[in-house]
Amino acid sequence: MVGLHLLYKILKEKKADMLIKIPRKWFILPEEKKEYKRIVSFLKKYGELPKPPDTYPVGYEDQPVSYYIDEMRKRYAKRVIAKIKTAEVSDETVDKFLNYVNKEVSSLITESYGEYVILPKELPEVAQKVTDVMRKNKVAGLFGYPTGYSLLDLNTGGYIPGDVFVFVARTKAGKTMYSLNSVRKLAKEVPCMFVSMEMPVDSIMRRLLALEFKISNFVSQVRIVSSFVDKDFEKLKLNLTLVNGAYIRDVSDLYSLISFYNPKAVFLDGAYLLNPDKSYRSEWEKAKNIIEELRKLALKTGVALVCTWQLSRQAVKKIAQTGEPEPEHISFTDAVAQSATAVIGIVPDSEPRYKNFFVMCNREGKERIKIKVHWDWETMNFEEADVVEIADT
Incomplete structure (x- = not known):
């Protein structure tokens, strides 16, 4: 049957x-x-x-x-x-x-x-589909889904289905907030999934609400409660599935979730905390297996896979000197840079209320570009600041 x-x-x-x-x-x-x-x-x-x-x-x-x-x-x-x-x-x-x-x-x-x-007889049909997508996104300069940051889209092509896009930063440097700001915009257009390997789902929801309703002084619990009292939560119409990563053991579990819920884009916050399906003998090999398996997962499912990853301690010194981390400063392995279509470092700016997206690796455009973004918890502003710098090479 x-x-x-x-x-x-x-x-x-x-x-x-x-x-x-x-x-x-x-x-x-x-x-x-x-x-x-x-x-x-x-x-x-x-x-x-x-x-x-x-x-x-x-x-x-x-x-x-x-x-x-x-x-x-x-x-x-x-x-x-x-x-x-x-x-x-x-x-x-x-x-x-x-x-x-x-x-x-x-x-x-x-x-x-x-x-x-794709068989030879199917090539014309596939070529037509690709051309149609490119034509549709021509004005935005996109190959994939918009990141929510127009200058980042312009330089990387956006979140490309079947590929891996990675944000890297040190601890508490903005990985989660910038990816949440991105997913809340994209989830208004296409089905998305946000998998949190680092925070409870309740914490993720509080941040989403603060971003969506622009609630100031988010860090104050008293202000949170008073600010949320009169909000119309029915207006929070996001096609978004939130997942508690504590229950995900390995990449196979993630594949099962994607197969069941069919998102177009998956945000994996703290990808380095996953367990690979393959066995490993060191942390370096573990990290390498994780990113390679995630790459295959994106290819197999056709989702745009957006990951966050840690920068190593060595990156702190490099950022202090030049503001420009290198692929070898990605925690545990530089295989992340080899597997991803784009790797974006989140680095400090000379002004505390800003940070910079530093394009470390980019298969679809220029590298070593800095895009200034707001880092304002008072007004919950994490948007683009319309300033682009080309780093010295």
């Missing part, structure tokens, strides 16, 4: 593109074939999927679409293997049978990677 479960899930989540990619021959049982034919006929006639049935199929569990596709592929593979084992092949039919085996095995291998492989 896995075929019925898959079809129900596709209807429920309105994923017509997934239906097209699933080989018809994978639907083995008569009731599966009948439902598949009904859905495809409806799609061809009306250009959209029919509504899902009012009741779940027998034995249905709410798993990701990819789970059911894997189950379908394995079931069909077992059927092919059974047929090969029991086949009676004569001298006259051996070549024909070998062709059958080659075709089926090749098909299963190709289809198992169907979500990740």
Whole structure:
């Protein structure tokens, strides 16, 4: 019945593109074939999927679409293997049978990677999609989603789906506040997820409220309570899922969350606190595995993955001297700079009420650029200051 479960899930989540990619021959049982034919006929006639049935199929569990596709592929593979084992092949039919085996095995291998492989015949369609996105974002100079900081968008292309964007700073230097300021804007446009590995969700919510309603003296608990009394929280319309990172053990857990909630952008505050799926023998190897696995996660899911990471103690001296940390000053490993599309250092400014975004690494544009941003807890202003400096090289 896995075929019925898959079809129900596709209807429920309105994923017509997934239906097209699933080989018809994978639907083995008569009731599966009948439902598949009904859905495809409806799609061809009306250009959209029919509504899902009012009741779940027998034995249905709410798993990701990819789970059911894997189950379908394995079931069909077992059927092919059974047929090969029991086949009676004569001298006259051996070549024909070998062709059958080659075709089926090749098909299963190709289809198992169907979500990740672009075939030659699909190139024009993919090229058109990429061009459409670039045309749409041409005015903003974006390849991805806006960061909420226009000068940062202009220089990096924004948060690019399938890629990793990293903010790095020393402890209590602004990583969380600037990423929260970014996500609260983006969550008004696309579904987002914010995973806090460093703070309780309640603390994150207080900061979000303070940013959204511009509540001054956020550090004063008395002022917080009095400021929130008359606020209309219904106006806080953010398409945002908050996650307590204490319950996330490793990158696989994060993948499960993304598969279940389907965000377009994921903000991972304190990414270095994750555990990698691979074993490790040192903190350096652990950090390297984390960022590499996060990179693969972004590629596999297609989300824009925004991480925060620590700068090492050595960065403090370097920042004091030049104001410009280097990739080797990222805590535990410089692999972060190798895996991310952009690494933005948050460094002090000569004026305490400002900080600077220092573009340390940037695959889509210039590096060693400083963008001045507000650091004002009194007015909860963490916006851009419209000042850009090109660092000395």
